[in-house]
Amino acid sequence: MRVLDGISFEVRAGKFTAVIGPSGCGKSTLLQMAAGLLAPTAGAVRHRGRKVEGVNREVGFVPQQAQLFPWKTLAENIELPLLLRGVAADERRERVAQAIRSVALDGFGNHYPNQLSGGMQKRGSIARTLVYRPDVILMDEPFGALDAQTRMVMQSDLQTLSAEVGATVVFVTHDITEAILLADDVVVLSQRPSRMLAHIPIDLPRPRDMFEPFRNPRFDAAYETVWAAFSAQVAGARRPH
Numbered sequence: 001m002r003v004l005d006g007i008s009f010e011v012r013a014g015k016f017t018a019v020i021g022p023s024g025c026g027k028s029t030l031l032q033m034a035a036g037l038l039a040p041t042a043g044a045v046r047h048r049g050r051k052v053e054g055v056n057r058e059v060g061f062v063p064q065q066a067q068l069f070p071w072k073t074l075a076e077n078i079e080l081p082l083l084l085r086g087v088a089a090d091e092r093r094e095r096v097a098q099a100i101r102s103v104a105l106d107g108f109g110n111h112y113p114n115q116l117s118g119g120m121q122k123r124g125s126i127a128r129t130l131v132y133r134p135d136v137i138l139m140d141e142p143f144g145a146l147d148a149q150t151r152m153v154m155q156s157d158l159q160t161l162s163a164e165v166g167a168t169v170v171f172v173t174h175d176i177t178e179a180i181l182l183a184d185d186v187v188v189l190s191q192r193p194s195r196m197l198a199h200i201p202i203d204l205p206r207p208r209d210m211f212e213p214f215r216n217p218r219f220d221a222a223y224e225t226v227w228a229a230f231s232a233q234v235a236g237a238r239r240p241h
Contacts, residue, residue, distance in 0.1 A: 003029050005193040016162055016169040018179035021189030022233045027172040031138050034170060035061045059136040060129035064144060066121035068113040074124050075109035081132045099127040102161060119150040139171045155182060156210040180222050181208050188229040198229035
């Protein structure tokens with residue numbers, strides 16, 4: 001069965017692109033192909049102009065679940081990508097400490113995952129990706145399992161982090177509000193077999209208020225534009241209030 005049908009778009013370097021679509025439309029499949037974890041049966045994925053033909057070790061991948069190893073401390077989990085890349089011990093320690101600070105987990109480096117809240121584990125997962133400084137970060141609905149309050153905090157933190165790091169981010173979500181608040185561009189996908197319905201620039205000033213989204217200038221207009229492209233994919237859909 002065909003999952004993706006002729007999707008083609010470019011992600012701008014240093015920008016934040018959100019991909020939204022109905023459940024089961026192939027958003028995660030698209031992200032896995034971008035990471036080189038799946039190969040397309042037709043067409044190609046390109047990174048910096050080069051065709052991706054295997055696991056792309058130049059990009060970072062943040063999955064839906066934190067997936068920290070329970071037998072390793074937070075610091076050891078974050079250090080692992082550097083160990084696999086043969087980074088020297090002194091540099092590993094420095095970069096791990098910096099990554100922990102960047103996600104506001106100072107003092108928790110020696111804690112094990114079961115000693116951390118869900119939001120803290122998610123921060124650790126993001127730090128494990130940031131520590132090896134990829135130029136592209138792929139995020140697959142990373143905040144979907146969090147409660148509403150923690151989710152808003154993580155959205156705000158991610159906005160700050162992505163600006164500080166300057167990485168290119170591709171962020172899969174089913175939440176229109178989340179996509180608009182975080183992204184510079186929103187790609188809207190259809191039901192399976194998934195086609196690209198729209199590629200919409202988001203013209204909202206930064207920093208954006210994640211806690212009271214409607215206070216953001218032009219937020220409502222951006223929401224209407226994205227919802228107009230997306231609403232037909234949701235049976236009996238009406239604009240949520």
